[in-house]
Amino acid sequence: MSVVVFGVTLWILGTVLHFDDRLVSFMTDFGEYGADKLVLTLGIAGAMSFIYSVLRIADLRKEMELRATEQAKADWTATHDHLTKLPNRYAFERKILSRPVRSGEAEIEEWDDNVTIFSVDLDGFKKVNDLVGHKGGDVLLVEVARRICALGNADCVYRFGGDEFIIVAFSLTAEREERFAKLLIQAVTRPIHIDGFAVEVGASVGYDRWLEGSEPLEDAAHRADLAMYEAKSRGPNHYLVFEASMQDKVTERASLESRLRAAIADKAIMPFYQPLIDLKTGQLCGFEALARWVGEDGINIPPPVFIDIAEETGMITPLFEDLLAQACGDALTWPAHVTLSFNVSPVQMEDRLLASRILKVLSASRLPPQRLEIEITENALIQDPAIAAIILEELHAAGIQIALDDFGTGYSSLAQLARYRFDKIKIDKSFIATYRDDERQEKIVRAMLGLSRSLNIKTTAEGVEEHGQLAFLLQLGCDIGQGYLFGKAMPAAEASIFIRDRNANLASTA
Numbered sequence: 001m002s003v004v005v006f007g008v009t010l011w012i013l014g015t016v017l018h019f020d021d022r023l024v025s026f027m028t029d030f031g032e033y034g035a036d037k038l039v040l041t042l043g044i045a046g047a048m049s050f051i052y053s054v055l056r057i058a059d060l061r062k063e064m065e066l067r068a069t070e071q072a073k074a075d076w077t078a079t080h081d082h083l084t085k086l087p088n089r090y091a092f093e094r095k096i097l098s099r100p101v102r103s104g105e106a107e108i109e110e111w112d113d114n115v116t117i118f119s120v121d122l123d124g125f126k127k128v129n130d131l132v133g134h135k136g137g138d139v140l141l142v143e144v145a146r147r148i149c150a151l152g153n154a155d156c157v158y159r160f161g162g163d164e165f166i167i168v169a170f171s172l173t174a175e176r177e178e179r180f181a182k183l184l185i186q187a188v189t190r191p192i193h194i195d196g197f198a199v200e201v202g203a204s205v206g207y208d209r210w211l212e213g214s215e216p217l218e219d220a221a222h223r224a225d226l227a228m229y230e231a232k233s234r235g236p237n238h239y240l241v242f243e244a245s246m247q248d249k250v251t252e253r254a255s256l257e258s259r260l261r262a263a264i265a266d267k268a269i270m271p272f273y274q275p276l277i278d279l280k281t282g283q284l285c286g287f288e289a290l291a292r293w294v295g296e297d298g299i300n301i302p303p304p305v306f307i308d309i310a311e312e313t314g315m316i317t318p319l320f321e322d323l324l325a326q327a328c329g330d331a332l333t334w335p336a337h338v339t340l341s342f343n344v345s346p347v348q349m350e351d352r353l354l355a356s357r358i359l360k361v362l363s364a365s366r367l368p369p370q371r372l373e374i375e376i377t378e379n380a381l382i383q384d385p386a387i388a389a390i391i392l393e394e395l396h397a398a399g400i401q402i403a404l405d406d407f408g409t410g411y412s413s414l415a416q417l418a419r420y421r422f423d424k425i426k427i428d429k430s431f432i433a434t435y436r437d438d439e440r441q442e443k444i445v446r447a448m449l450g451l452s453r454s455l456n457i458k459t460t461a462e463g464v465e466e467h468g469q470l471a472f473l474l475q476l477g478c479d480i481g482q483g484y485l486f487g488k489a490m491p492a493a494e495a496s497i498f499i500r501d502r503n504a505n506l507a508s509t510a
Helices: 002-016 019-029 035-079 089-093 125-150 174-189 217-233 244-265 303-313 316-331 346-350 354-365 385-397 413-419 429-434 439-454 467-476 492-509
Strands: 115-123 157-161 164-170 192-194 197-199 202-210 239-241 270-278 284-294 339-343 372-377 401-407 424-427 458-461
Touching (some): 089 217, 115 125, 115 174, 115 217, 125 157, 125 164, 125 174, 125 192, 125 197, 164 174, 174 202, 174 239, 202 217, 217 239, 217 244, 244 303, 244 316, 270 316, 270 492, 284 303, 284 316, 284 492, 303 316, 316 339, 316 346, 316 354, 339 401, 346 385, 354 385, 424 429, 424 439, 429 439, 439 458, 439 467
Parallel strands (some): 202 239, 284 339, 339 372, 372 401
Antiparallel strands (some): 115 164, 115 202, 157 164, 192 197, 270 284
């Protein structure tokens, strides 16, 4: 445009000033000096410059179009999931909702007051990866995304990463919200065929309304997430609408997490010790260390509560090392034949350095490895069987005993006995508590004790609380008993008194 305007301006000036007559006069007067050739050269140069300018402008325009195309591609890549092609969390955060219009329908009125956010998380996705591999898992995610999109507008479905999806739905009544949540679960949980396998996953759904005009859209998504996690805690294929109590629960948990971090730093969590009694001799043969935490307000926080938080937040390793160090120090004050039994979290069995961590604590405390017994649940062994085998082998090589805890309540109990070497089996207290009321339970206990004898593995019965249970176990030849009948978990000072009194009682009855 600038070149054209400049050219027109020169043409007008030339016309007004009779520039052409003067140019001819100039060429005539100075013809012998080559004025005509000079003018011709200038004219050709001007024409070439004009043509070059036009071509350059065309190139610049093409370059700008290419740059805009590449920018659009980069923006799409940044705002979409590369696997499912759905918009991602970044796209959701910068989403500017516009008034939706449905095909064949009038414009939805007052939709701003009726926008529902659904949060969907898959249940059992890791098992699918283990079964068909990560490529198979990708196929499953693509199919799940397709099914969710089939329930509504694909522009309103987002993948937030992993196996979590967000859906923005418009103009749903409370009844339709619940129905849509059910449809989401039905769509996701239908079998998917991958490489000849029919795999299934569950779905947990949470949802809540967006209070447009008074909060960002992300706040509603956060509440939907809270509802989804609450639904997930109740088992697969549940859906819940957000309630204020869910936020209170999260706030309480965050406070407890902060207190737990401080308690670990201050060594406020202490090991308590529950006696292990040799049923054949009546002698004390060991103590099981159990974590106990009494808050500053004097309220006892249950171990399952703070252990779960420690596992989820990565604090389980420092907590484990601190409690083990305290317990090893206490065990040094016990008679040499009294062993220390210590539990390992399933999460820790994924730590390749677990054995070296335990040996480091033993070395620092100078407790002989033969006096330490590590208890591992069956569920801990299925997380990563290869690493578990290495850890158990390293512990055995160091002289540490291994006990299979809660035997009969986990996965593939017999398979675990065949694959790994254990020094002891601990029969879960649920079998001991119900064997008299259920004949099948009694037969299972008998079978467990018979199996342990055939494998030459000692057995410990947990939850012994009555003399009748003790007599039953003695009759079947159980090796070790543990439960309230012998003593509850107690602090180190009381454990020392227990040892003294136990020895005195045995001496008086001898």
